[in-house]
Structures are given as C-alpha cells and as structure tokens.
Amino acid sequence: MVLERSGTSGSKIRVSGGGRCNFTNLNVTADNYISQNPRFCKSALSGFTPDDFIRMAEGYGVRYYEKEQGQMFCKGSAGEILSMLRRRCEETGVRIIYNTKIHDISRRGDAYVTVTNNGTFHSPAIVIATGGISYPQLGATPFGYRIAAQFGLNVVPTRPALVPLVFNAEDGARFDGLAGISFDAVVRCNSMEFSGGVLFTQRGLSGPPILQASSYWVEGSSIGINLLPGADAYEFLKGQRNQKVQLHSLLSGVLSRNLARRWCEVYSYIKPINQFNGRQLRGIADRLQDWKLFPKQTEGYRKAEVTSGGVDTEELSSKTMEAKKVKGLYFIGEVIDVTGQLGGYNLHWAWASGYACGHSI
Ligand SMILES: Cc1cc2nc3c(=O)[nH]c(=O)nc-3n(C[C@H](O)[C@H](O)[C@H](O)COP(=O)(O)OP(=O)(O)OC[C@H]3O[C@@H](n4cnc5c(N)ncnc54)[C@H](O)[C@@H]3O)c2cc1C
Structure with missing residues (x-):
C-alpha cells in the first residue's frame, strides 16, 4: 500500500x-x-x-x-x-x-x-x-x-543540487542584460569538470555543466569556466597578434557578439589585438581558459532538481x-x-x- x-x-x-x-x-x-x-x-x-x-x-x-x-x-x-x-x-x-x-x-x-x-x-x-x-x-x-x-x-x-548559480553582486552588475545568451564551455568546480552549453539567466548561470558543477560547489568557493574548450587560447591569440581587429570582434567568432563585447569591457580589453603585448595576451588567454567566478549562492531548493x-x-x-x-x-x-x-x-x-x-x- x-x-x-x-x-x-x-x-x-x-x-x-x-x-x-x-x-x-x-x-x-x-x-x-x-x-x-x-x-x-x-x-x-x-x-x-x-x-x-x-x-x-x-x-x-x-x-x-x-x-x-x-x-x-x-x-x-x-x-x-x-x-x-x-x-x-x-x-x-x-x-x-x-x-x-x-x-x-x-x-x-x-x-x-x-x-x-x-x-x-x-x-x-x-x-x-x-x-x-x-x-x-x-x-x-x-x-x-x-x-x-x-x-x-x-x-x-x-x-540544493543540480541547481542554477547566482552571481555575486559585482558580477551581477557586470553581466546584467545577457540573460538568454548561451555558449559552449567546460566548467570546473572542486576538481570536477563538465562540458556543455552554459546559459546566462536573469541572476546568474545555468545549463547542464553549471547544474552539474553546482552539486560540488560550496559557498565561498569558485568555479572556473573554459570559454574556448578544445583550443589553446594563447596560441590562438598569438596567431592573430598582427591584426588590427578589436579583441571582442575576434572573440565574437567563438562567443556570442554581446558576450564577447561585455567580457572585454568588464576586463578592460577594449583595443585592437595588435596593441596587446605578449604578457597581456598570456593573461587574456589564461582568463579565457579559466574564467574564475565566485557565485554568491545557488537558486535554492525551488529550482534544484535534487537535494x-x-x-x-x-x-x-x-x-x-x-x-x-x-x-x-x-x-x-x-x-x-x-x-x-x-x-x-x-x-x-x-x-x-x-x-x-x-x-x-
Ligand atoms: C524538474 C525536475 C526534473 C528532473 N529530471 C530528472 C531526469 O530527467 N532524470 C533523473 O534521473 N532525475 C530527474 N530529476 C530528479 C528525480 O525526479 C528525483 O531524484 C526522483 O523523482 C526521486 O524519486 P523519489 O521516489 O525518491 O522521490 P519523489 O519522486 O520526490 O517522490 C516522493 C513522493 O512522496 C510524496 N510525499 C512527500 N512527502 C510526503 C508525505 N509527508 N506523506 C506522503 N507522501 C509524501 C510526494 O508527493 C511524492 O509523490 C528531476 C527532478 C526535478 C525536480
């Protein structure tokens, strides 16, 4: 019964x-x-x-x-x-x-x-x-x-587990207005790694690799997002270093145009690629392959697929x-x-x- x-x-x-x-x-x-x-x-x-x-x-x-x-x-x-x-x-x-x-x-x-x-x-x-x-x-x-x-x-x-993550206040303001934009990435959290489509929500990030990472995330810890999975970002940027094209235009080919532009604005990368020196290109490449975010919290039990x-x-x-x-x-x-x-x-x-x-x- x-x-x-x-x-x-x-x-x-x-x-x-x-x-x-x-x-x-x-x-x-x-x-x-x-x-x-x-x-x-x-x-x-x-x-x-x-x-x-x-x-x-x-x-x-x-x-x-x-x-x-x-x-x-x-x-x-x-x-x-x-x-x-x-x-x-x-x-x-x-x-x-x-x-x-x-x-x-x-x-x-x-x-x-x-x-x-x-x-x-x-x-x-x-x-x-x-x-x-x-x-x-x-x-x-x-x-x-x-x-x-x-x-x-x-x-x-x-x-809450398998749940979207909420940006901290600073990132919330930085990436405001991108809800609905998605991109392919590898998300790392506490030595686990998940690949797939990441989605901007009104308050943070969702999509399969974020939900997976959320189950391993603990308050105060970071997640690392590889925005160029399967590529060597430094080699990619080095190969373009004589170009006069803006970095965000170059990245528009892999990220969406709005995300590429906002990402470059947030980290003050607004200039043509040929104006960055080797050290700066290395820094950009590192951030592209390990974009560190410190979420404030999860979306909680109401949106968690499991407990x-x-x-x-x-x-x-x-x-x-x-x-x-x-x-x-x-x-x-x-x-x-x-x-x-x-x-x-x-x-x-x-x-x-x-x-x-x-x-x-
Ligand atoms: C939106 C969503 C999508 C999901 N998609 C998937 C998926 O595709 N694949 C997958 O593997 N998992 C998925 N899950 C997780 C999966 O549904 C759960 O892990 C699974 O249903 C757990 O089964 P359960 O029998 O333990 O509990 P539940 O399915 O939660 O069943 C518990 C039952 O107990 C009843 N109950 C609760 N309290 C009481 C009480 N006091 N007295 C009497 N009855 C009570 C409830 O009404 C319910 O019928 C999803 C979860 C959610 C929320």
Missing part, C-alpha cells in the same frame, strides 16, 4: 527530462553519485541495472532513445513511464491511497502503526520514499528526514535499505544521502534502491 500526500503520484517523473523523462543512463556507476559513503550505492546499482529498467519499459511498449552520453529518454512523454509504473502497481495488487496526510508513525512490538486522515494502518514494515525537499511546488516535504530523526537515525545536512545529503548511509544496509538499528524501517530514493549527477542517474537510484528494498521485504 502506498500512502501519497498529494492527489497524484510521480509528479517529478512527469516533469523530468523536460517532459520526456531521462529515466536511466547506460553508463551508471557509483562514480556518478555523491555521498558521504561513495561505495554505498554499489550493491543496489548492480542488483538493478539500466538494462533491467529498459527491458521492463520495452515490455510495456515505452518507446525510448539515447540522447547523448548514455542518457535514455522517452520518445513520447514522461507520462508513459508513469502509466507503466501505475499499471505495474495494479498488476501486483499495490493500492495507492491519495490525499493522505500522515499524522504519526510509531512502532508497537513488531508492527508499525501509521495514523493518517484516511485511517490507521498496521504493517510489519514501512518504506519511506518521500524524496528530497527540492521543488516543494511539486509536493516535496522534509517528512522523510523527520521520520529518520524520530527513529534516532542521523541525517546528513541537505543542500543532496539526507538519511546517512551509515544508518542503512546497502543491500536492503533497511535501517540497521530499526527493524522493518526502510528508506529509498532521494531521501537517502545518495545524489546522482545529471543524466538519468537520480531516477535510476530511485529504481535501484526501491528494487533492493522490495526484494528484501
């Missing part, structure tokens, strides 16, 4: 992957997850693989394709994944009770007693699958963390997801301190941890 607080199920699945649900990734490994114990997810991931999910999806006629880097999406809509999961519930006799507010969960002897506005339920086991606290507008609540604490389990402090942190993996069995010191109490999915990178890893963790738990029960 599933007790669901809202009037529907799978709200995040419906909006996931821009409505097409990036439901798994062919390259899933433990390295794609952030956790205080990076090895915790290994067992569940090997017990339920991307192939397992794909085979199930095929069995229900879900059409899918690989977008890039192993990311598997629905060809139709995310609704197909939801329909599959709901049908699977029907076929296996799982009842979902909607609009259920849980007032209290307690343990009496070997049984759990769950008091709700829809009645009181007794069960030998209880599985907390209430997700993280990102996107509260889709019904996310801190309920899972509260239950963990109630039963004496440690919760690793949470942070990092959560129920401490030290408290749980990696084979079954059962709490080591509370028999019959299980946690699965995002509520646990296991956070996937962008690319289908978070849903895959939800499937794999759920599968491990289901098998045990």
Whole structure:
C-alpha cells in the first residue's frame, strides 16, 4: 500500500527530462553519485541495472532513445513511464491511497502503526520514499528526514543540487542584460569538470555543466569556466597578434557578439589585438581558459532538481535499505544521502534502491 500526500503520484517523473523523462543512463556507476559513503550505492546499482529498467519499459511498449552520453529518454512523454509504473502497481495488487496526510508513525512490538486522515494502518514494515525537499511546488516535504530523526537515525545536512548559480553582486552588475545568451564551455568546480552549453539567466548561470558543477560547489568557493574548450587560447591569440581587429570582434567568432563585447569591457580589453603585448595576451588567454567566478549562492531548493545529503548511509544496509538499528524501517530514493549527477542517474537510484528494498521485504 502506498500512502501519497498529494492527489497524484510521480509528479517529478512527469516533469523530468523536460517532459520526456531521462529515466536511466547506460553508463551508471557509483562514480556518478555523491555521498558521504561513495561505495554505498554499489550493491543496489548492480542488483538493478539500466538494462533491467529498459527491458521492463520495452515490455510495456515505452518507446525510448539515447540522447547523448548514455542518457535514455522517452520518445513520447514522461507520462508513459508513469502509466507503466501505475499499471505495474495494479498488476501486483499495490493500492495507492491519495490525499493522505500522515499524522504519526510509531512502532508497537513488531508492527508499525501509521495514523493518517484516511485511517490507521498496521504493517510489519514501512518504506519511506518521500524524496528530497527540492521543488516543494511539486509536493516535496522534509517528512522523510523527520521520520529518520524520530527513529534516532542521523541525517546528513541537505543542500540544493543540480541547481542554477547566482552571481555575486559585482558580477551581477557586470553581466546584467545577457540573460538568454548561451555558449559552449567546460566548467570546473572542486576538481570536477563538465562540458556543455552554459546559459546566462536573469541572476546568474545555468545549463547542464553549471547544474552539474553546482552539486560540488560550496559557498565561498569558485568555479572556473573554459570559454574556448578544445583550443589553446594563447596560441590562438598569438596567431592573430598582427591584426588590427578589436579583441571582442575576434572573440565574437567563438562567443556570442554581446558576450564577447561585455567580457572585454568588464576586463578592460577594449583595443585592437595588435596593441596587446605578449604578457597581456598570456593573461587574456589564461582568463579565457579559466574564467574564475565566485557565485554568491545557488537558486535554492525551488529550482534544484535534487537535494543532496539526507538519511546517512551509515544508518542503512546497502543491500536492503533497511535501517540497521530499526527493524522493518526502510528508506529509498532521494531521501537517502545518495545524489546522482545529471543524466538519468537520480531516477535510476530511485529504481535501484526501491528494487533492493522490495526484494528484501
Ligand atoms: C524538474 C525536475 C526534473 C528532473 N529530471 C530528472 C531526469 O530527467 N532524470 C533523473 O534521473 N532525475 C530527474 N530529476 C530528479 C528525480 O525526479 C528525483 O531524484 C526522483 O523523482 C526521486 O524519486 P523519489 O521516489 O525518491 O522521490 P519523489 O519522486 O520526490 O517522490 C516522493 C513522493 O512522496 C510524496 N510525499 C512527500 N512527502 C510526503 C508525505 N509527508 N506523506 C506522503 N507522501 C509524501 C510526494 O508527493 C511524492 O509523490 C528531476 C527532478 C526535478 C525536480
């Protein structure tokens, strides 16, 4: 039996992957997850693989394709994944009770007693699958963390992850008005590196490599952006050093015109390329390949695709997801301190941890 607080199920699945649900990734490994114990997810991931999910999806006629880097999406809509999961519930006799507010969960002897506005339920086991606290507008609540604490389990402090970054006040003013402009780059943060399209927003930066970097970013630290990935900026500039063309015009070929101009204005590079000396060209090249920014903050839980942190993996069995010191109490999915990178890893963790738990029960 599933007790669901809202009037529907799978709200995040419906909006996931821009409505097409990036439901798994062919390259899933433990390295794609952030956790205080990076090895915790290994067992569940090997017990339920991307192939397992794909085979199930095929069995229900879900059409899918690989977008890039192993990311598997629905060809139709995310609704197909939801329909599959709901049908699977029907076929296996799982009842979902909607609009259920849980007032209290307690343990009496070997049984759990769950008091709700829809009645009181007794069960030998209880599985907390209430997700993280990102996107509260889709019904996310801190309920899972509260239950963990109630039963004496440690919760690793949470942070928004896979979330746009906000400029500090100075950069906000410097790069104001560029919202909507995008460029290809490599973004580095805390020894991790992600490539793809970066997008200026009203308040900072977004796009896949920024979202990825945000999961590793901590307040006060910097991100480094390589604006000329795959090129040697110094060699490129040196090759043009006899030209009378303005530096920003030269850069317009690789960055957008507005961004190139603003970037050169901000760093006082407004002159023809032949008027820079070798040392100055070196400085410009270094900044082009490692444009350091000190974001002020993230856009917070409202815009974060996931919540990092959560129920401490030290408290749980990696084979079954059962709490080591509370028999019959299980946690699965995002509520646990296991956070996937962008690319289908978070849903895959939800499937794999759920599968491990289901098998045990
Ligand atoms: C916009 C967006 C896009 C995303 N896209 C992708 C993607 O393409 N690929 C990917 O891998 N991941 C994606 N994610 C992340 C992924 O959706 C989540 O990691 C995943 O849904 C977590 O599954 P879960 O079952 O742990 O929790 P959830 O899917 O959050 O489900 C938790 C459920 O518990 C219910 N609930 C909450 N509190 C209570 C309570 N007190 N009582 C009863 N019920 C409660 C909620 O209503 C909800 O139905 C995306 C997330 C967002 C927000």
